[in-house]
Amino acid sequence: MTVLLGFCATVAMPAAAAVPAPVAQPAAAPVAPVAQPAAAPVAVGGAGPGAYAFTPGARTVAGTEGTADAVPLDPRHTYRSSLPRGGRLYYRLRLAAQDTAYVPVTAVPPADAAVSATDGIRVSLRDATGGSCSYASARFGAGLSPRPVTALGQREAGKALCQGGGTYYLLVERLDAEGSGAAAPAQRWDLEIAPVTEPGLARAGATSPPRTWDSATPEPLTGRPRERSGGTGFAGARPLGPGVWRTTLTPGETRFYKVPLDWGRQLHASAELGGAPGHGYVGGALNLSLYNPVRGSVEDASLGYTGAAKPAALAPVPPVEYANRYAVQAGVTSVRFAGEYYLVLHLSTQLSGTFGQGPFDVTLRVRVDGQAHAGPAYAGSPVPEDAFTVTEQDREAALTGDTGGGGDDRVMWLVAVGGIGSGTALLLVLGGWTVAARRSHARAR
Numbered sequence: 001m002t003v004l005l006g007f008c009a010t011v012a013m014p015a016a017a018a019v020p021a022p023v024a025q026p027a028a029a030p031v032a033p034v035a036q037p038a039a040a041p042v043a044v045g046g047a048g049p050g051a052y053a054f055t056p057g058a059r060t061v062a063g064t065e066g067t068a069d070a071v072p073l074d075p076r077h078t079y080r081s082s083l084p085r086g087g088r089l090y091y092r093l094r095l096a097a098q099d100t101a102y103v104p105v106t107a108v109p110p111a112d113a114a115v116s117a118t119d120g121i122r123v124s125l126r127d128a129t130g131g132s133c134s135y136a137s138a139r140f141g142a143g144l145s146p147r148p149v150t151a152l153g154q155r156e157a158g159k160a161l162c163q164g165g166g167t168y169y170l171l172v173e174r175l176d177a178e179g180s181g182a183a184a185p186a187q188r189w190d191l192e193i194a195p196v197t198e199p200g201l202a203r204a205g206a207t208s209p210p211r212t213w214d215s216a217t218p219e220p221l222t223g224r225p226r227e228r229s230g231g232t233g234f235a236g237a238r239p240l241g242p243g244v245w246r247t248t249l250t251p252g253e254t255r256f257y258k259v260p261l262d263w264g265r266q267l268h269a270s271a272e273l274g275g276a277p278g279h280g281y282v283g284g285a286l287n288l289s290l291y292n293p294v295r296g297s298v299e300d301a302s303l304g305y306t307g308a309a310k311p312a313a314l315a316p317v318p319p320v321e322y323a324n325r326y327a328v329q330a331g332v333t334s335v336r337f338a339g340e341y342y343l344v345l346h347l348s349t350q351l352s353g354t355f356g357q358g359p360f361d362v363t364l365r366v367r368v369d370g371q372a373h374a375g376p377a378y379a380g381s382p383v384p385e386d387a388f389t390v391t392e393q394d395r396e397a398a399l400t401g402d403t404g405g406g407g408d409d410r411v412m413w414l415v416a417v418g419g420i421g422s423g424t425a426l427l428l429v430l431g432g433w434t435v436a437a438r439r440s441h442a443r444a445r
Contacts, residue, residue, distance in 0.1 A: 052108045052148050052254070054080055054192055055235035061193075063089025067169050073103070075195040075383040078235070082188040083107065083121070087174045091193065093125075095155060097165040098379070099197040101125065103153045104295035105172050106192040106234065107138070109146040111252060113187060116177040117141055121189075125153040125162070126169045133162035137175065142302060143284030143348035147254050148233075152296040156325075157200055194234070196294045196387050198337070199380035201322075209327035213318040214369075218268055220311075221365045228364075228401050230255025230345060234295060237342055241398030242368045248359035249347040257364070258340040260394040261320050262372035269343055270301075270313035274361030278307050280354035286362065287346040288312050293339030293387055299331050307355060319370040337388040338375055 055078040061071045063081050070092040073079060083089060095101050107121045120139035124132050134156075138149035153170055155162045162168070172191065225246035231237045237256035247255065261267055271288040285305035290298040303312040317335050318324060325336040345362060352358075375388070382388055397403070 051111070051232060052106075052190070052192075053231070053233035053236050054078075054190075055194070055233070058192065061091070063087075063091055063172060063191075066090060067092070070169060073170065073193060073195050075101075075197045079191075079193040081172075081191040081193060083172060083174050083191055084188050085174060085176055087172075089172050091170040091172070093168045093170060093195065095165055095168050095197070097163065098157055098200040100157045100200075101155045101168070102196045102198070102294035102296065103170050104150050104194055104196075105153070105170075106148050106150040106194075106295070107174075108148045108190040108192070110187060110189075111146060113146040113189075115140045115144060115146050117144060118175065118177045120149050120175045121151050122173040122175055123151040123153040124171045124173075125155045126171060127162045128167045128169075131162065133168070136297075138297070139175065141284050141287065142304075143282075143287055143346070144350055145252065145284070145346065145348040147252075147287070147346045148344075150291065150295050150297065152294065154296075192234070194295060197383045198388070199378045199382060202377040202379045205376060206323050207326055209323050209325075209332060210318065210321055214266070215316045215318075217313065217316055218367060218369070220270060220313075221367055225363050228257075230257050231403070232256065234291075234342060236403065237340070238403060239394070239397035239401055240343065240364070240366060241395070242366050245364040245366065247345075247362050247364070249345065249362055250358045250360070251347050251352040252349040254344065254346040257343040257345075258398075259343060259366060259368070260390040260398055261338060261341050261368065262390050263321065263338045263375040264319050264370050264373040265338075265368055266319040266370040267317060267341060268314070268367040268369070270311050270365045271345060272309060272311040272363040272365075273303065273305060273347075274363070275309040276307050276355045276358070276360060278355040281306050282348060282350045282354055285348050285351055286312055287344075287348070288314060289342075289344040289346075290314055290317070291342040291344065292334050293337060293341065295342065296334050297330070298334045298341070305351070305355075322376045338390050339388045340390075340394070 058078045058080045060080045064070050065088065067090050070090040072092045072094065093101065103125060105121060105123045109115060118139055120137055122135060122137040124135035126132050134154045136151045136153065138151040140147065140149060155168060174189065221244050223244050225244040228238060228240060228245040229247050234256055237258040240257040240259050249255065259267060269288070269290065271286060273286045282305045284302045287302040289300045292298055298317055299314040301312040301314050303310050315331060317331050320335050320338055322336060324332050327333045343364070347360060
C-alpha cells in the first residue's frame, strides 16, 4: 500500500518537482557527462508497436571518444546512451579482482533505418593499459531488418587476461557496411547498457565442463496454443513457461519473453511462422534468439519464408550448470547460471513487400527438462542481487504471464494524462488490480 500511495503522490506532483540525485564523477574528468535517471520508461525505435521499451529509471549517459573522460558505469543501474554512424565510444567500470563482470549492450536503430546483413555493433572490455579482455559482435543478419541486437563484453576472474581489480573500459563500436545508411548519415542508434557482476565461489570446484548431456532434439510439444503477447524490451519481457503459446506480429516488430531456469534445468524452444497468401521468398523472415540472464547470446535461429507455415528451432543447449563456463562452444559456455533466460522474436520488415502487413501468427513451443538442484555457494552476492535467482513468484508468473504490473497500466495512463486526484487514483488502481487478477486467472485455466 505504501508503494501505491507513493505512486499516486508522484503522479499528482508537477514534473518540475522531480530532482534526480547527483552522480559522482571520476576525478580524472574535469567535466564528465552526468548520468541522469530517466523520469519514465521511453519507447524508442520509431513510433508504433515495434518501439523498444527501455528499463524504467535507466540513467542517460554519453559515451566518449577517449578513455580519459569516460563516464563510470555501476552494476546497480541500467544506462541509456546513443551511438553515431561509425562511432567508437568508451565507458568506465571499476571492478574488484574476484568478480566476473558482464556488460551487455543492446543497440536499437530507428524503425526506418536502412541496414545491411553485416551492420551491427562490436563490444569489448579492456583493461587500463588497453589490453582486450573479450569482444563480441551482433549483426542484423539476413532479414535486413532494423531490430534490437545485443552483444556482451565480459571480464572473467581467474582467466589469464585482465586480472586484478581496478579501472576497466567498455568500448562500443558501430559496424556499418559501405553504403549502408548513406541516406541518413547522421542517424544515431540508441543503446541500453546493463552491467552485472558475479562473485567468485566460496570454495573451488571443478574446472572442466560436464562431459555428457542430452543433446537430442525432443519431439515438439503439441496441443492447443494459449495466447501470450510479448514485451517490447528486456526489462518488460513477458514471463513464459513450458507449453505451446501463440502471438501475432507485424513486420518490424520485436517481442521479448523470459523463461525461469533453475540450476539443472534444460530449455528447448522453437517458433513457427504461420502461413500467409502471396508468392515469393523472404530470407530471415522470422528470427528467434535465446539470451542468458546477463543478456549474453546463447543460440539464434532464423527461417526463410515462402508463405507456407514453417518452424525455426534453436539448437539444443545443455542443462544450466556453473561448470558450463569452461566449455569452448558459445551455446554451452553461456548456459552458466540460473535465472531468467530470454526468448526474443523478430519479424522482418521485408515481409510486408511480398506477403503484406499482417498480422502474422507465430507459435512458440517451449519445453523445460532436467532435475532442478541447488546452485554453487558464492563467496558474495551478485549485483544486481537477484541476477541469478529463480523464485516461486517467477515460476508462477511464467504460467500466468503476470509481469507484476497486472492490468493497471491503462489506469496509470489515465491518472497521468487526466490529472486525477490521488484518492480517485487509489480506487481506480485497486479496481484495476482486481479485474486484472481475475482475467489472468481465467486465461491460465
